[in-house]
Amino acid sequence: MSEERFPISVTVNGEPHRLDVPARLSLADLLREGLRLTGTHLGCEHGACGACTVLVDGASARACLMLAVQADGRSITTVEGLERAGRLHPLQQALADHHGLQCGFCTPGVLMTLVELLDASPSPSEAEIRMALAGHHCRCTGYQGMVEAALSLSGGAGTDR
Amino acid sequence: MKPAAFRYHAPRSLPEALAVLERHPEARPLAGGQSLMPQLNARQVTAPHLLDLNRLDGLDGIEEAEGCIRIGAMARQAALLRSPLLRRHLPILVEAAALVGHIATRNRGTLGGSLCQLDPWAELPLVAALLDAELELAAPSGTRRLAFRHFAQGAGRNALWPGELLTQARFPIPAPGARQAFVEIADRPNDPAEAAAAVSLRLGAGGEVVSAALAVCGPFPVARRLPEGETMLLGWRPGPDPRPLVSAMPLPDVADDDRAAMVRVALRRALERAMA
């Protein structure tokens, strides 16, 4: 029996797509295998590591825990959607400047979470940044550089409220 | 693809959802997916039919009604944090929601999903136990109401019949002057709680406790009230060290003494916080 497929229209990094997907396809697999956007990484596939985090209508979500069919009508932003006209997003640049990445496996998810955080409150405190990063596992660099990168863009510049 | 194949249903309205359940009572509801999707991915759970509640209209409201706050089952945990109504009337639920998982999991995860999932360490069921929230359950045959204490039967075990959905929870608004606090002990604030305690107290004119609710979770199958402890608190006056009182409170059976000790620490801190 061939598996039932569902038509979806989804915008990914500003580009509209019409696709037919099996219901059990995850959003992460759609992005990586269907659309070849392999910047969204898969670590644990059960929500724990944060590597697959993308923005769905601006709000972060684990792409491994969302079905592709649930993205119907939504706008998805992945790490590939962050740079503008060949220039890194300020957060990408800040991570590089502050040694906030090494192997880069966790980085795409970390970026999406920090983009959401800075969009929601332009001057997060160090405590808020650390709390947001608690949803991400980095197995090489450690978190200090990421915290410093985010703080360098925070209007609050390091003051804990 | 990780999960085994399933038939997918994404109804737009509650009547449509109930019609699916009438045909397929075994259909598995999918709320935020933050507990169910990992299980499906690992094939710990297989579901021939998946009933996606995410397209349902009108199941995510947060409203005041009849002395209660009525919260739709599909209200996201992130929405609980942002709700001015909850901040004003049920700050303890907001405090608890802030400790559930991470930003990304709260953006998807729902109140109803957490109450149905009934993980022993879960924060939201603890508040539902403390305040004895009243749940509304809907089935093709009709709707019933059930107190949370009857709904929560054990770890991961709720009182839903096959083909039944949780549609809303009503949390009583605490009386003016009620003192409530929530304390969790965990490796990191967003990790599952080793132990957590929630308290709700009212003081009389002389500053003595005239009514008390205590609930704890962690090393028990499911969040529990402590009726003996509640009685012991009556007449207690804040000020003296609550430690002797808390040490004497009978707890439900716990296999692990260390975690029982953590429960008592959480209780003591919650009492101190409520009285501060």
Ligand SMILES: Cc1cc2nc3c(=O)[nH]c(=O)nc-3n(C[C@@H](O)[C@H](O)[C@H](O)COP(=O)(O)OP(=O)(O)OC[C@H]3O[C@@H](n4cnc5c(N)ncnc54)[C@H](O)[C@@H]3O)c2cc1C
């Ligand atoms: C990394 C990570 C960390 C987490 N940390 C915590 C934590 O600290 N504390 C905590 O409590 N939880 C935690 N969780 C779980 C929490 O995020 C889930 O949101 C919650 O347990 C389930 O809610 P859900 O909306 O995601 O439900 P789902 O996963 O969709 O469903 C859970 C169960 O409830 C059933 N169900 C859902 N809604 C209904 C309904 N309306 N009627 C009938 N049945 C229904 C489903 O069929 C399923 O069996 C964590 C999860 C992850 C991935």
Ligand code: FES
């Ligand atoms: S791969 Fe999604 S959270 Fe780890």
Ligand code: FES
């Ligand atoms: S940079 Fe290697 S896992 Fe984070």
